[in-house]
Amino acid sequence: MYERDPRAAVGLVAVVAAVGLALAWYFRPWLHSAVYGIYTTPILPLAAVLGLGLGLLARRRLGTFVGGRVGLAVFFALLVTGSSVAGLLAGEDLGKATMEQAGTAEELRETDPAKPRVVTKAVASRYASNTLNFPQYRIAGGDITVRNGTPYWSYALAPDGAFNYYTKRQHGTVLVDMTRQNADVDTVVGDLEKGVGPVFYNNYRFATLKRANYLVEYDDPFMVVHEGDQYIAVPYTKPEFHWLPLPYTTPEWGGVVLIDGQGTIEDLSPAEARAHPVLQEQKLYPFELTRERVAATKYRKGIVNTFTAHEDEIEVAPVPGEGNDQPFLVFTEAGPEYVVAVEPYGEAQGLKEVWTVDARTGEYEIYTPTESLFGARKATDYVRQAARTTDWNRFRPSEPIPVVIDGELYWEVRVVPSDSSGIAYTAFVNARTTDVHEVGTTAEVRAFLEGTPVEGSPDEGETAGRTPTIVVERVAPNGTVIETLEIYGNETVRVVSGTTNATASD
Template sequence: MKRDFSDRFESVSTGSHLAKRIALLTAICGLVYIARPLVHGVVYPLIYEPTWLLVGGSTLIAAVGLWLAPPLTTEGRQVDGGSLSLFLSDSAVTKLGLLGTLFAVLFVVGMLYSVPAGMVTERTLADRTMAESQQIDELPSINPDNPRIVPRAVADIQTRGSTSYRTQRLGPSDIARAEDGTLAWSYAIEPDGFRNKLLSNQRGVLLSDMTRMENRQITAYDDQQFAIGEGMYLHRSADWNLKRTDYLTQYRDDAVEFTHDGTAYMYYPKTGHEWQLTPLPHTVPVWDGGALIAPDGTITHLSPEEAQASEILDGQRLYPLYNTEREMASLGFRNGIINQLPVVGEHAEQVEVAEMPSGAGNSQPFVIDLAGEQMSYVTAMEPYGEDSRGLDEIFFVDASTGEIRYFGAEDQTLTGPERAMGIVRSADSQTGWGDNFQVVEPVPVFINDELWWHSKVVPTDNTDVSRNVFVSAESGDAVELRDTAAVREFLVGEDIENIDDVDTEPAPNTEGVDYYIVIRGSDGEELERIPVEPGQNPTIEYVPAGEGNSEPDQNNSTS
């Protein structure tokens, strides 16, 4: 005999059953709302990620529907529908089986959907990025007063070695502008240890000058207790309170710690998402403003326009670095989805973010201060291809407004960061690379409309900066500078001949030259530079004056 679908459910008091279930569901929702910052990572993509919405949202709706439905019967036999024993009953097992089957089907559908939706997202983002970009004919000028001389690793070692906090530690470093206009590595002074993270407060912020090799200033604003801050647990943490007060946004970037009129602040860029319904429903990231936290715990949520107009935030990085990373990564899709596909794609004019070599210590986009104290996110793009390492385009994203400009290399062959670091090592064959010293943090600088890669040579223990080396992206020439004054003179565009304490190297692939033997005096000044041709195996003889034909005292063989 044919059974009606309603026969599958146990005959219970519908009103009483729903009342109990709705009351329990309401209590669960209340608890989730109170602890909503903890589930932000799940809730946000359920709203703004098509695959999560399809799989997770549909599964959640089905779970609530099955929860509110009367207990199921099996084989015509009624089962106990008690609220607690439901989880152990045949009815619960049946419902979970139905839910699991639905989830499995939705998961497969979601994964299949995510492939074209992901490509459409990248295509939309690339189109928007190029539509908002302005092509420039000349490279912008660098700010010579704010060279990035001190790498992050060196700043971390030196700064932590210069502070003495028993119950605090320095958080991760980031780049901020100090009140005198210089760039600095900034740190939150966080509580250290479980007990202190639970009960103590962030003590303030610390700024470490990155623009000097000598006489560097490390300034601690450590007398300002933050009511909510970094390194503080649960409801006292900045993360908890940011998500509690503005939930439908993302905080992808680390905090920018800085001071204004002697007061410490932290700024958090915000990333939102916009739905696009064609050709497939998808979302793209947008700038959603930022949040400013003061020591007293006040959180001021700002729109992009309000952040740009804020006197406190003047000169700081406002635009999310995460958004810039997404925009630059999407540019491979700017000539269409098919163009970038393997096998069938032509890859016409396709670009990709230039790879950074292992051990570089930094990644793109680079944070650079341009003329007029205009911080910018700079990304070097190279042509698509495994063997393509020359630069094709350079993108500049204003860190305050998000405005985009780009420079096309056209027919020029420009050296990328990986090759530039290799030139630094090749130009000095006498240094024990990897054993004693290493080349780190190449960043682009622009001098007289020419691109140079500014790298630093540091000991392997990152305790100091030995020298700064600039490599021309056009010629491959290397310029080695050993003090701050020389670096600033070079960035201004001063002729190398007029700069004190400068060593220059031609490109290491100079025809007929394998390497150079450099002779220096006791004061370090170069006395002579002897080119060595490929295949030569010279010996160095130390001969006292007046002993022209004596046997050599020491032989050093180089190859």
């Protein structure tokens, strides 16, 4: 009878293992999420060691089957409970560190009127798609870039369809001017060796995870057009390890990866990124890290407080953004910065703090209002109330962005159609007085940001300085005022109900 050679079996296992390891090494970018998750969960090896030790001890006394079950139960119990506690410790550590490192701002920086943020992300995506005339490509991504001093929404021209996905590269960059209300789209054409959207062997992320740092977390990429050449910039964070009282990690800014059109990858430290000529005008600090750190400041009074008294606890204000949320990147006279408006925990919607983060250096500042101001969510309610003729079944307020004009804080709210086909108008809501100023053109937006009175604002026109005789409020069943109508002088109000008309004179 034929007997197998044990050496041949061992050799076969070794060959299979070697091939498996080679494939795993080559395709390691596909394993990144799992590997990075394990790497940034240092409680995992501790749970494994304790589970194995207790399992072996139980095996000696209770047998292999029971011992194995005991070991697995201990491992999973320690992993779940330990990860939960470590997550709370990480949040508290990150929040308190953010509070300690943040400077105190006496006032917010003035918004740069030359770089107004007019077009929302949803509208920019629609503009880019509507003007696209490349049948084999689609737009992908969507982030802010700066070219020659003007901020744009940038998109990659990615292959469209299965065949093109495998055979074509990123074909260029689509830029939508975010400072102009009407569609102003520019397309820079040219294939990138490693780009956004194609199959892995032509993809920037696969190449980055093979040639740059592997054990880091990459943010979303954004396109940069510099002197006619296209680049992809990717900010990233790296973990900082803490070992007591339980092992956990917190994120910190690691740097920026820059990929040129030929696929050359540069891994830049924060200082190197700021000094790089291609990135001179760009935001560099990771978006997700900004939100995570500001949100973590809810633990400023400790973990127990967040589950009990909620003293001084905050939350990042949820705002209508159509796929785009805080922080918002704004351009001030001092440069680009992320702005995060936070509210008190719970049902309160007042403005508790405004966090500003230098988008190039990552320096945090906290501004605490000295007077009562309302927050971003409430600003959209005031826009609805002030708009007497807007059909809110067809339009919606979007992206309330804080802007500062002559030391006064306003919420800049864009009103857009439900299909995001354009900007209907822009409303500036005074965060102190609740006055709503509606402007309809880009020129009027710039004029308002410059502090120039805009025709048609509440401070001008035939009703300026006059007190209405009657104020009619349209109220929802829950008591919320949906809109208001002011009646002046000898004007009348006509109430129509069914087929019966009633007229009231003042």
